[in-house]
Amino acid sequence: MRGQRCFAADALLPTGWAKNVSLQWDVDGRLAVVEADAAPLPGAELACGPLIPGMPNLHSHAFQRAIAGLTEYRGQSVDGGQDSFWSWRTLMYRFASRLGPEQLEAIALHLYVEMIEAGYTSVCEFHYVHHDSDGRPYADDATLALALMRAAQRAGIGLTLLPVLYQTSGFGGLPPNDGQRRFIRSTDSMLRLLERLKPLCEAQGAPGVEGAPSVRLGLAPHSLRAVPPDGLREALAGLHAIDATAPVHIHIAEQTKEVDDCLAWSGQRPAAWLLDHAPVDARWCLVHATHMDADEYRRAAASGAVAGLCPTTEANLGDGIFDLPAWRAAKGAWGIGSDSHICVNAAEELLMLEYSQRLGTRQRNVAAAAAQPQVATAMTLAAVQGGAQAAGRAIGGLAVGQQADFVVLDAAHTALAGLPAADMLSSHVFASHRTSAIDSVWIAGRPRAQAARHDLHDSAAAGFIAARRQLLDAP
Numbered sequence: 001m002r003g004q005r006c007f008a009a010d011a012l013l014p015t016g017w018a019k020n021v022s023l024q025w026d027v028d029g030r031l032a033v034v035e036a037d038a039a040p041l042p043g044a045e046l047a048c049g050p051l052i053p054g055m056p057n058l059h060s061h062a063f064q065r066a067i068a069g070l071t072e073y074r075g076q077s078v079d080g081g082q083d084s085f086w087s088w089r090t091l092m093y094r095f096a097s098r099l100g101p102e103q104l105e106a107i108a109l110h111l112y113v114e115m116i117e118a119g120y121t122s123v124c125e126f127h128y129v130h131h132d133s134d135g136r137p138y139a140d141d142a143t144l145a146l147a148l149m150r151a152a153q154r155a156g157i158g159l160t161l162l163p164v165l166y167q168t169s170g171f172g173g174l175p176p177n178d179g180q181r182r183f184i185r186s187t188d189s190m191l192r193l194l195e196r197l198k199p200l201c202e203a204q205g206a207p208g209v210e211g212a213p214s215v216r217l218g219l220a221p222h223s224l225r226a227v228p229p230d231g232l233r234e235a236l237a238g239l240h241a242i243d244a245t246a247p248v249h250i251h252i253a254e255q256t257k258e259v260d261d262c263l264a265w266s267g268q269r270p271a272a273w274l275l276d277h278a279p280v281d282a283r284w285c286l287v288h289a290t291h292m293d294a295d296e297y298r299r300a301a302a303s304g305a306v307a308g309l310c311p312t313t314e315a316n317l318g319d320g321i322f323d324l325p326a327w328r329a330a331k332g333a334w335g336i337g338s339d340s341h342i343c344v345n346a347a348e349e350l351l352m353l354e355y356s357q358r359l360g361t362r363q364r365n366v367a368a369a370a371a372q373p374q375v376a377t378a379m380t381l382a383a384v385q386g387g388a389q390a391a392g393r394a395i396g397g398l399a400v401g402q403q404a405d406f407v408v409l410d411a412a413h414t415a416l417a418g419l420p421a422a423d424m425l426s427s428h429v430f431a432s433h434r435t436s437a438i439d440s441v442w443i444a445g446r447p448r449a450q451a452a453r454h455d456l457h458d459s460a461a462a463g464f465i466a467a468r469r470q471l472l473d474a475p
Contacts, residue, residue, distance in 0.1 A: 004045075006051070014399050031403070052425060053380070055383060056121070062151070062341075097179065124247075133182065156446065164222050218239075221248070250284070250287060275303060286306070306390040307334040311349050314356075328367075335388075347434040377425055379429075
């Protein structure tokens with residue numbers, strides 16, 4: 001099969017906007033030519049609007065899509081306390097206890113189709129429901145991980161699979177509670193799972209296999225409250241022996257209670273403890289990192305780790321506001337994720353991130369940069385680079401050697417029509433219905449959504465609705 005080609009009058013390259021851009025990719029979907037000020041190559045697909053790089057989604061709990069919108073009511077608290085992340089978590093545990101492999105695959109397939117239609121071209125799946133409903137391993141210990149891999153392959157989305165190590169219910173080695181029984185693994189059990197999954201991931205992403213989305217395997221120690229120091233140290237050493245370059249993701253400093261509990265346990269804040277006791281570097285993604293002090297912002301950014309920001313989920317759970325100006329001043333990398341999937345839309349996450357900063361600082365255009373004064377352009381480039389780093393895959397934008405993942409905006413859309421390309425992207429993020437301004441989405445050089453619609457849109461939606469109904473009706 002010969003390489004494929006596309007031509008766009010405007011395209012967002014890693015260095016900024018360029019005119020008359022010719023793209024060509026090989027049979028593996030990797031960009032071989034990216035040339036500005038060029039003429040269309042024979043047989044090239046002509047983009048109907050600006051090309052922007054596909055967005056990596058760096059944090060996903062796929063099964064939680066099925067409870068989105070179902071926890072938006074005031075709970076009854078025996079002590080008169082307010083609803084919070086912790087009360088939401090109790091509801092989420094109840095739902096997770098009912099989940100089976102078929103339901104997980106159906107929910108994930110629909111979610112991944114939604115992601116593609118909304119401009120995401122890859123996902124980091126933070127996968128922590130491992131066992132059967134009684135807490136015992138399935139006959140095939142990889143059953144639920146394989147369900148996620150099948151869903152990603154069917155949708156055509158790139159996948160970084162991050163099995164989650166979860167061992168305790170709180171700092172100091174508190175034993176897990178009943179709601180966590182499906183999550184719990186010994187360190188040895190986790191390493192055996194990684195060894196089982198590694199060749200399967202490599203085979204699914206094999207070069208030259210038409211339509212096979214790339215799969216990268218990593219590890220996610222859930223959080224410092226869920227993985228004691230010995231477990232963290234041994235898991236990281238075991239991962240290093242399996243793949244020294246594998247991505248590592250961890251929830252850190254999401255909640256003020258987590259910070260207070262970590263201080264009571266160790267005398268240190270969570271990010272400070274992690275930086276002092278783990279080999280944090282550019283392979284790591286610090287998910288949320290909402291509540292850090294000035295020294296933690298400086299040290300975490302200097303480590304090379306990516307901050308994994310999930311603005312709509314963080315707003316939905318009442319987490320707080322990440323200090324983006326402090327992180328950027330320290331030259332920290334960042335990307336976006338949809339986490340609990342209360343919203344599945346790449347542009348919406350960018351909008352929420354910028355607006356949270358405006359509310360916190362009482363300023364406008366906070367995420368703009370001297371080199372990129374257009375907020376949407378600056379945010380897109382930063383989020384693509386940070387997301388690619390967190391995913392551990394070559395998906396860092398429209399450049400030679402990167403995967404041909406891109407989104408074509410609809411230049412005829414009312415919110416975009418007649419505008420310069422940079423303003424079209426700005427209107428896509430801030431002035432349209434977000435998804436409505438997308439024309440098509442390409443992953444590894446293949447069109448996965450056209451007219452903003454995936455081929456599996458209807459069947460995946462029907463499967464999702466049926467799975468959710470089953471779970472809601474379960475005793």
